[in-house]
Amino acid sequence: MTVPGETPQPHTAAGPGPAPSPGPGGITVGVATAQEWQQITSWANHEGWDIGHHDFAVFHATDPGGFFVGRLDGRPVAALSVVNYSDDYAFMGNYLVDPAHRGKGYGLATWEVAIGHAGSRVIGLDGMPVQEANYKKFGFVSQYRTIRYAGPLTGRPAATAPPGTELLTPHHLDAVAAYDRTYFPTPRRAFLERWLTAPGHTAHVRFQGGRLTGYGVIRPSPGGHRIGPLYADTPRDAEALFDALTAPLAPGAPLCLDAPEPQQAAASLAASRGLAHQFHTVRMYRGPAPAAGPERAFALTELAMG
Incomplete structure (x- = not known):
């Protein structure tokens, strides 16, 4: 997420690394x-x-x-x-x-x-x-x-992973990386391998008829827990993954996720689990907007870094 403390002005960009002279x-x-x-x-x-x-x-x-x-x-x-x-x-x-x-x-x-x-x-x-x-x-x-949807977790079924979902294991990685590419603008297998297995991160996948229909990740944060990404073919797949990810959490546990507004089913899912609209940002691109569909996601990976 960009959180400006200054208003940028048009410029000719310098290259990476230290500025050639003090600003x-x-x-x-x-x-x-x-x-x-x-x-x-x-x-x-x-x-x-x-x-x-x-x-x-x-x-x-x-x-x-x-x-x-x-x-x-x-x-x-x-x-x-x-x-x-x-x-x-x-x-x-x-x-x-x-x-x-x-x-x-x-x-x-x-x-x-x-x-x-x-x-x-x-x-x-x-x-x-x-x-x-x-x-x-x-x-x-x-x-x-x-x-940004946030709030105390409510409205879940019994705290067990729904049928069709399972914990992600290393043998799922190739399938998840290929699925991720349909939502994210560029391949990021190496990133996913780190993100899915970082300390405290828990990932679930969902299969229907032997085909991967979604995956999601939950991780700890200062305010409680965050879900992201949550990519799924259908609202039903997304709901199952959401409930699998949150099954270990206690009722009322603080939770948040960031969802593109065009994915209207994300708003319904968030509301059904006790999360409310907290604030919003604006997705923008310099250059052609990617053909991949991040706007179809039920939760983005991270606002500040994609």
């Missing part, structure tokens, strides 16, 4: 260390984004050079991630500025370096509505809204 107020921009990004994650969670405990580690392995900070006197004051998934596709998020340093141009300086990391790739983002017009100045085009 406004002496800021320098470079690739973040893991320790620095822990601070960025704490900023994001303070804003209410509820980042999963191991999200950064998985995405960082996908593109270690895609996480940028603007430093003032050696201390991070701004951030932006631009994760390159392939030669054709990148996803932007985590656009944050320390509240004590907003309005000084530090976010813009970080933006100008970080966006160059994507090169000529199509870039996706989920931006806050207040910044939608500003992103359009950079060639980003709005596609649909993404809704």
